[in-house]
Amino acid sequence: MELAELPGSTRSQAFAVNAAGVLVGVSGTDAGEYAVRWASNGTLSQLPMPPGAMWSDASAINDAGLIAGNIDLQAAWWSPAGAVTLLPVPNGFSGSYVEAVNADGVMVGDALRGSSGNYGAIRWTTGGTATELAMLPNAHSAHATAINASGFITGYVDVGPARHAVRWAPDGTITDLGVLPGANLAIVWGINDAGIMVGAALTGEGPQAVRWAVDGTATVLGMLPNGTEARAISVNTGGTIVGDVTLSDQRHATRWSKQGAVTDLGVPPGRVASSAYAINDTGVVAGYSIDVNDNPHATRW
Template sequence: MLSSLKKPLIVGTLLAAAALGLPGVATAATAGPVDLGTLPGDTFSRVTAINAAGTMVGESYPRDVRMRFHPVKWDKHGRISALPTLGGEQGSAIAVNDIGVAVGWAFDVHEEVHAVRWAPDGTVTALPGAGSSSANVISRTGVIAGSSVTAQGTPVSVRWAADGSVTELAALPGGGQTHVTGITGDGALISGQAWDSAGNDHAVRWNATGAITDLSPGNQGNPGATAAAINDFGVIAGTVTEAGRQVPVAWKRDGRQVRLDWPASPASATPRAINNAGVVVGSGDVDFAENRAVRWSAGGVTVLEPARRSEAVALNASGTVVGNVESVAARWAADGTETILGALPGGQYSWATGINPEGTIIGMSDLSYGWHAVYWPAS
C-alpha cells in the first residue's frame, strides 16, 4: 500500500485549492493494518474501543441470516479471546476503560438482554435494571452509563455507579426518550440527547444525581441539536440547527455555547470527537455536499483533506487525528501531515474508528467475503 503525505490547508484557501488542484504529493510505504481475526467458526468481526494499554473490545459473528454477535476482547498484541455472556448465545463489548473493565450487553439463558460489565479477567456481571438494557460508556473510575427499560416498559437512560447502584437519568419536562453519548473520566458528567414533547432533539448533560441540563433550550421548534462527545473537563462538542443546517458548536462546563467557525456556510459541519485540550474534529460539507475532514482548535478551523471526500472521527491527547479519505483509513499528525493507512491484502476499503494515547489505531477493513476488525500499531 502507499501513503499520501501532505500538509493541510486552512479553510480560507479551500476554494483556491480546489481550483488549482493538489500540490505535489510525496509517497511512503506502509505496512497496512493488522487483521484481528474472529473467533473459531465466525466470519466477521468489529472492534469498538481501545484503552491506553492497547486492550481492544468488540464482537465476532458468523456469516448467517440470523445475526449472532459474540463479545470478544483482544490484547495489545491482537490475540482474541471470547468474553462470557450470561448464559445466552449473544453479546457485544462496546467500551473499555484504562484498567481493562469492559461494558456492553449480553443475553441470559432466557434470551433476555442485559447491560453487563466484564472485569479485566473476563468475569461477567449483570448490571441492575428492570428490563432490557445496554451499557454504552464507562469512565476511568468505573461509572457506567447506557440504556434500560422501566418496569412500565418506558425506555430510559441510566447511570450505574462503581458499586453497581443505578440512577435513572432525567428526561426533559414533558419529553420522551434520551440517549447517552459520552462520559467524563471521573464519571461526574454524562453527555447525550433528549427529545422534547414536540419530538425535537436537544443536546443535554446529566450530573451524578441524574439531573438534566438542557444545553439547547432555544431549540424548541427546530429539528435537532446534538451532543456528539464530551471531554474530561466537561466540554461538549455537537451541533445546533439553524435555517435547516447543522452548525458546529461547543458547550463549556458552565453551559455557555461557543460557535465553531465554518466559513463554508451555509453548508453544514458536524463535530465527532473532542480531546482534553479542547481540539474538536469532524467533517464539513463543501461543494456538491461532499464532506471534508476538519479540525477546530484555538488556532481556528483547518480542513485536513481539502480535495477529497473525507471525515475525521477520533483523536488522542497528542492531537493525532484518524478517520478516512475516499473510504480508506487515514491518519493526520498534529501538524496536519496526512497518511493513508491502507486496507487488508485483497481488500479495497478500510475505516479508522478510534485511537489510543500511544497512537494505536482501531478500525475495520474489507476482505473478499466481508469485514474484519483491524488495528494499526503505533508508529
C-alpha cells in the first residue's frame, strides 16, 4: 500500500522500517524534501529541523525508535521523542551523510573530503564522536552503507576505476570482499545480525543481486523471468532479502527467500515501477513506487 504524504507533496520514499513496523523516509517536492516518520498504522509526522534548515531526510531507524538522517548536508539523528541533534562534520570534510544505525545507536555513512569529490566512510556515536574508517591500499573514496548489532559495517571502496565491496570489523579492520570474476564493480548495501551481506555486482550479464556469506563467499541471486538487472538492498535476521529486478526497463520490488526463491512484489495500480529498500523480521517491506511522471511514492508491502 502507498503511504500518506505531507500536504502539497508530489513525491515520497520510505527508506527503512524497524521491528515495530515504524517506517522513515522523505516527503516533499522537487524543490525540497523533508524527513518523515510513518507509525505502524500509517500515521504520518514530519520530523523537526533546526531553525533556518532548508531540507532533511530520514534514512534509518533502529528498534528503539532512534532515527538517523541528514539536514542540509549534515548528518543528524532524532530521539524517539523527536528531539534533533546535528552530528559534527569530521575535520577535513565539508559535508556528511548517515546511511544506517544499529541497536546501540552507532551510525555510519560518509563525508565529502573537502572539494576533492572523494568521500570517506564515517562512523558516529550519538555523543558526536566521528571516526573515519580505513581505506584499502590505493583507494581514493569510501562509503559505509550498513551496520549490524555487533558493529560490523559494510560498504564499498573505489580503487582506481574499480569499486570493491568491503566490510569493516568493530575494531576498524577492513576486509576486501572484492568483485566478481571478470568485473570491476561490487557494492554491499545491507548486513544482518548474523553477518550475511547483500548488494550488487557487475557481471558479464550486467548488474546482478549478490549475497555474501560471513566468510566472504559471493552468490549471485536468482533473477525474475525476463529480468535484466537486479539489486539486493536489505536482509533481515531470517535471511530474507529485498531489492529490485529490472523488467522491460522498469524496476520491480523483489524479495528473495533464504533458500533463494525469488518473488516479484509487484507494482501498485496506476504506477509503473517499484523498489524495496528495507525489510524487518516480520516481513514488512519499505520502499517506493513510481508514477507516470517518474515521481516516487512511499510504499509498504
